[in-house]
Amino acid sequence: MRPSAHRARAGFTLVEVAVTLIIVGITLLWVLEGLNRAKMTAAHTHNSKLAAELAMQTLAEIESGLYWEDIDEHGMSGNYAEEGYESFGYEVVLGDDTFPDAMPEEGESYDTFVAKREEEEEALRDSDSTTDDEDEEVVEEAYERVKIRVTFPKTTEERPEVILERWIPWKQVYGEEEKEDAGKSAGPAGGAG
Numbered sequence: 001m002r003p004s005a006h007r008a009r010a011g012f013t014l015v016e017v018a019v020t021l022i023i024v025g026i027t028l029l030w031v032l033e034g035l036n037r038a039k040m041t042a043a044h045t046h047n048s049k050l051a052a053e054l055a056m057q058t059l060a061e062i063e064s065g066l067y068w069e070d071i072d073e074h075g076m077s078g079n080y081a082e083e084g085y086e087s088f089g090y091e092v093v094l095g096d097d098t099f100p101d102a103m104p105e106e107g108e109s110y111d112t113f114v115a116k117r118e119e120e121e122e123a124l125r126d127s128d129s130t131t132d133d134e135d136e137e138v139v140e141e142a143y144e145r146v147k148i149r150v151t152f153p154k155t156t157e158e159r160p161e162v163i164l165e166r167w168i169p170w171k172q173v174y175g176e177e178e179k180e181d182a183g184k185s186a187g188p189a190g191g192a193g
Contacts, residue, residue, distance in 0.1 A: 043155040051088060051150040051162040054080055058090055058148055063168045068175040090150045094173070099149050099163075142170040 012020075061067060070076050075093040079086065091099055147165045154160040 040155045044158060044160070047088075047152040047155065047160065048162055050085070051152050052164070054083070054085065054088060055090065055148045055150045055162055055164045058092070058150075059146060059164060059166050059168075062092070062146060063166070063172050065172055065175060068173075071173060087153045088150060090148055092146060092148045094147075095145055097147075099147075143167040144170050144173045146173060 062071070067076065071092070071094070073094070075091065075097065077089070077091045079089040093099060144167070145165065146168050147163065149161055149163045151161045
């Protein structure tokens with residue numbers, strides 16, 4: 001008898017080891033790709049939240065009158081380097097203006113005060129219909145539509161921006177002086193017509 005014929009198989013063949021290594025390698029690639037995708041999605045979510053907070057802060061500063069000198073008829077722009085976010089930039093437009101490279105698509109903008117403004121307008125219309133125009137004159141405060149877009153570094157296929165909109169009283173956007181100047185220049189022309 002030959003001793004090699006009766007011996008039991010003691011280990012794996014080279015082909016079995018190679019197939020196992022290929023399967024483990026492909027599985028590790030899938031896991032790493034999933035982890036990387038999750039990491040990029042988390043970064044995008046974090047940046048979106050931070051951009052929304054920075055946009056609300058800027059809108060509050062506009063509403064408080066901090067940017068009276070900086071806002072012109074085209075709006076203003078800048079970045080958040082002073083706050084420690086150099087890669088976050090913003091653009092502000094006023095009225096019905098749009099952002100220069102905006103591609104409006106349904107559901108992409110995030111409007112903060114549209115519903116509240118619509119409710120106020122409906123309440124104003126209801127109060128106008130219930131009161132006599134001769135007895136009571138309703139004076140509507142002038143509001144300016146302020147839109148801000150905050151952009152941040154791109155980490156996913158989604159657009160790296162957050163857009164907010166708010167209706168702010170005119171005098172808080174432009175200051176008292178400009179509103180008074182506009183009223184004085186419109187006054188004589190309106191009386192002459």
